[in-house]
Amino acid sequence: MIDKTKIYDVLRDVFAEVFMRDDIPLSASLSAKDVAGWDSIKQVEIIMETEQRFGVRFASQEVDNFRNVGDLVATVMRRVG
């Protein structure tokens, strides 16, 4: 079972790379409205980079359901197990 803190550690790096800032306070409820510049392109970047880091491919249905960081973490946990 992969550790939730580990996932957040990796995601912090993903967000830092995508937004070029390392001061984004990640939490389960964090979503596009909370971060300046988080548009649909950044959304795809976050998803793709997360896939890369964890070596997984999300399904179309999963991608459509990402509303916040919590959704992303839950899906990674399910996939990486």
Added chain:
Amino acid sequence: MGVRSNSPELYWLPQQPPDWRRRVTALSADPVKDWNASWAEAVALAKFRLSFPSTNALDLAVQHLLSAPLARATASCRLAFLSSSTTTHLAAGIRVGASRRGIAVEMYEPSYGQYRQDLTDTQSGLYAFAPTIVLFAFDAVFVAAHALEAKTIADANRLADEFVNSLRKLWASARDRLGALVIQQTIMPHMPNYGGNNEHRLPTSGAAFISRVNQRLREASDEAGIDLLSLDTRVVQDGLEGWFSPVSWFGAKQEVALPASPAYGDMVARVIAARQGRSAKCCVFDLDNTLWGGVIGDDGVNGIVIGAGSAAGEAFLNLQNYALDLRRRGVILAVCSKNDEAIAVEPFDNRADMALRRQDVTCFVANWQDKPSNLQIIARQLNIGLDALVFVDDNPFERELVRKSLPEIFVPEVPDDPALIPRCLSDAGCFEMVAITDDDIRRTATYAENALRASFQHEAVDLDSYLFGLNMVLRWRRPGEQDIARVTQLINKTNQFNLTTRRLNESDVRAAMAAPHAAVLQFRLVDRFGDNGVIAVVIGHIADNAEFMIDDWLMSCRVLGRQVEGAMLNVLSSVAREMGATRLNGVYRPTKKNGIVADLLARLGFVTEEASNGVVIGALDLESFDEHRTTINIEKESL
């Protein structure tokens, strides 16, 4: 997290340095003060292994620079990207890929599917933009739809002809009406089969139609004089999964998946650069452990690994054959090696297993100078720019030194396994060509005639600052039982940097270690590339008169030119002092191979005199000896 998916990466470029993000942020600052310096920095920042988010981040800085007043790159192009599906995610990769080659790209992307109207309407944004290059990209689903009405295979072939003919018309209008060069992307083969292994017998098969079209594009492009972007070949090599993501396709009509966008952009940039005559012209190879296995100066002409008989030997031979293929195509071959020239040419002349012969190498530079100086000499001899050189070396130290000193030279991050180097050079697109002319094929001969065997004068490169950044640590100790095998091996293998070339077996070494008034020292060099292992040995003893005699001093040539010998003398002098010595005595005994240390004692401050037969005797007064200043930290290692 070490796991990466199989997206195509720019693996031939070095990893991003830790300050990369900070430097990109600094570039985005307003206003741009020194434009030329900022552009040079953007070009430098593009030459790393960038992921797609990093590519996007750098692209913002590049766009910021290009929109600044007074923006003036020496090379530029205006690219119109006409496509049947989404391309906005590919622009950053193209701009950054071009920056990597010093080319500033301005782009025009009409909404997808608009290209026909844009090409016919002279009032369109496309005409106002006035592109110098038009890139056409059609997605597989769009192309495959043209096969749907085929009843027979003859129909399918006719429809493929018609489709390619319709493209020829587009190319013609881009060329004749816009005056632009044309690049046509081949169709990405991602349509699923529905008939299996013999899919091609189905007239309406999209997958089969796409291979028909791609095949025709190769002939049509030659006839029309346009260039292809061979995405199909690349996808077959890398694997479809890395290039095509159903999520991106169904979610955003992005045929090239986002993580592949830096690789896509780099491919486009190669064609642009090649059209501007900016492809590399010369491949420069290191010798030891690059073109053959082992060290010629130590292992000898019959000891190096090359040719049949082992996997490594075959792999080195395969690399030599790849170099010959490049040469046949018009790429000049050169050698840049730290060796004595007479020794370095031996395998080319006398080892039958070698594919490369001396006459295949237009410019052969083997000496003990630093490689950046020698690469400058090679460029000058061939009368080509530094940016026309590609340098292949197995040693990360040398690669980094060349990149730092001469950033114009492309130094691919080649894999350690020689079997993978040809693929790396090909994936990196070092020698992109757009047209092959008789001149290309004649070129190597011409350069060979022009290249003079000049005597190479020394040209200093700012080594100190580079060496300082390496964080070198020299760890020394008196070896223990566990070290004897390696110490003995080094003593018997080292022919070049070896003052006395005395050969000792394990029990000799053990005896020296146990002898009173004697010292055996081993040295290990660690730097930010890793641990080089035990690279040097000194053995000596105190004579009755409080003089320390250096019986053996040898070092692996892998760490030459890094001030290690000075640091070793600092260690040796303090060890000798502790043992009560007031003087160090050394002797150089010449052999066929150790000319490189003939002046070692003199260089290190010994008072020397020549005895008979080239033997040099040196003495160093320990009371007045000042430690050598080096960029190496010294640490005593415990057993």
